[in-house]
Amino acid sequence: MRLDRFLTHRPELSRQKARQLLLAGRVRVGGQSVQDGLHPVDQWSQIELQAADGSWQTLQAGAPRCYLMLHKPKGCVSATQDARHPTVMDWVEPAAALHLHLPGRLDFNTTGLLLLTNDGHWSRALSLPTSELPKTYLVTTRDPIAPETEAVFRAGIYFAYENLTTRPATLQVIHPHQAWLTIHEGRYHQVKRMFAAVGNKVVDLHRQAIGPVELDPHLQPGQWRALTPVEVEWLRPLEATVID
Incomplete structure (x- = not known):
């Protein structure tokens, strides 16, 4: 407030x-x-x-602010609790005591960088569409990635259900079935839907970076560490307007 x-x-x-x-x-x-x-x-x-x-x-009195990065493994839900599936909180020992929550999500079988915090204002600002923080994924596809895919993604793809066109995305193909993809928004199943729009299917998805913060290469799936003060500031967009 x-x-x-x-x-x-x-x-x-x-x-x-x-x-x-x-x-x-x-x-x-x-x-x-x-x-x-x-x-x-x-x-x-x-x-x-x-x-x-x-x-x-x-x-x-307040309490210390907490900012963590987790290497999310496959087979867990990006939620604080779930009646049917394990959640990412099961991997983070102080989650319950620190009242951590998620400023962003990854699908059940998507791996990689996930942020957790108890700072609601930082989290809301980070989640704003206007923050435009790039998110970089390593994408593995069922079929070879067609040469024209890069230009299609750069131009934006129209999603009829939301009646919107995705913002320009950057695709760097590193293997016939694999590429780095950087997007500037987080629509529902966006990466999978973008590849489906060009007739391909994502078979494996891994988030490597949010803005300038990359997943720590020393973290194995299920491991976490605190963000450094510099990383916290790198991810702090312009302050969100508080209306409460």
Whole structure:
């Protein structure tokens, strides 16, 4: 929610008082003074208020933000829970304790880079269509990849069901049945549908990168590690507008 709304939920703070405290620089989020009432906060934010004597009162202790990359194996669902299938959370030991969720998904049998976090604002911004972060896949096909496929993907493919045309995609063929594909959106089964549109079928799909962040080559399927601070910032698009 917005910071000003968080403050006015306190019984001792009216809307006017909260505005005055913000303008006076007497509110800190994550140790930093914040004067903008629209600043987004959530249950993980540390929020402090400066008392009249200059001391700082903790309104919400918050918790460490967590950002992970997982090498998703085949045969698990990109979800926090599922009644019939194992989920990616089964591979991540602190998932339940840290309230992790997924800012993106991979199909049941698709492998590769998957992100997990407890930072809702980062996750929402990352998932926005306007973020335009490229996603790179290694695609293996049933039939040889036709020479004209690269130009067709670059021009965009019309999906009648959604009444839209995919954004230009980059295809680099490395083997008659295999190619690197970079797309800038994440439509339902998009890669499989793109190849189906040119009469081919995807038999294996692996996501290698999201934006400049590549899957750590040391991670075996089912293994994970924390993102570095640099990787977190690389994946941070322009801040999403918070309307809550």
